Amino acid sequence: xxxTRLFFLLPLMLFATRSVNAQExxxxxxxxxxxxxxxxxxxxxxxxxxxxxxxxxxxxxxLFFSAQIYGWSFHYDVGERARGIxxxxxxxxxxxxxxxxxxxxxxxxxxxxxxxxxWLDYRPSDSQLSRLGMWRMGTIRTIQSAxxxxxxTLEGVSDWLAVRKTSLEESARAAVRAMLQGSERNRxxxxxxxxxxxxxxxxGINSGRWAxxxxxxxxxxxIIPFAVY
Numbered sequence: 001x002x003x004t005r006l007f008f009l010l011p012l013m014l015f016a017t018r019s020v021n022a023q024e025x026x027x028x029x030x031x032x033x034x035x036x037x038x039x040x041x042x043x044x045x046x047x048x049x050x051x052x053x054x055x056x057x058x059x060x061x062x063l064f065f066s067a068q069i070y071g072w073s074f075h076y077d078v079g080e081r082a083r084g085i086x087x088x089x090x091x092x093x094x095x096x097x098x099x100x101x102x103x104x105x106x107x108x109x110x111x112x113x114x115x116x117x118x119w120l121d122y123r124p125s126d127s128q129l130s131r132l133g134m135w136r137m138g139t140i141r142t143i144q145s146a147x148x149x150x151x152x153t154l155e156g157v158s159d160w161l162a163v164r165k166t167s168l169e170e171s172a173r174a175a176v177r178a179m180l181q182g183s184e185r186n187r188x189x190x191x192x193x194x195x196x197x198x199x200x201x202x203x204g205i206n207s208g209r210w211a212x213x214x215x216x217x218x219x220x221x222x223i224i225p226f227a228v229y
Contacts, residue, residue, distance in 0.1 A: 071196025
């Protein structure tokens with residue numbers, strides 16, 4: 001039997017929270033490759049120098065802390081081949097943390113084997129802590145999923161962060177789909193709600209595809225069945 005090997009690449013995000021001086025601090029580790037490792041078109045200068053690598057670590061952390069604190073609203077047209085209805089999943093971010101936010105900082109870093117391994121902290125404001133509290137309510141469901149993006153769909157995409165964002169969004173779609181399959185007896189027509197990261201994703205390459213494995217919090221606010229139409 002042929003085995004599929006999964007190589008975990010960049011950024012490898014390990015999630016943790018801790019309390020410092022009675023303030024909650026979000027923490028994660030990012031691994032940034034100094035040499036290009038993804039397919040499609042590469043238009044960027046390599047190898048990365050230290051400054052560029054640190055900035056990428058901050059950009060990656062900002063993206064995932066944003067997804068954890070603010071999350072997205074989503075609209076999902078589930079689709080059904082027999083009825084000729086295409087599947088469509090739309091995500092809209094509800095907030096953004098910029099990589100230069102002074103509350104985001106690198107706390108530990110090392111370079112080894114052409115990889116920057118950096119730990120980053122983020123100290124949420126009171127309003128952001130309130131948003132985190134909403135995501136932890138008992139009505140929110142959690143689910144883990146993996147999203148895959150073939151290299152062929154990334155042709156012409158040279159932005160390393162866009163590649164990872166695309167595969168993360170596909171993972172979010174897979175999470176909502178899996179949750180519906182486990183809870184709805186009949187396939188719905190449309191679903192709307194909110195979704196956020198519970199922990200940072202782990203990226204890898206699987207059979208020529210980018211893979212993002214992540215755990216999400218999901219709050220479904222409306223389900224429209226086909227019977228309505």
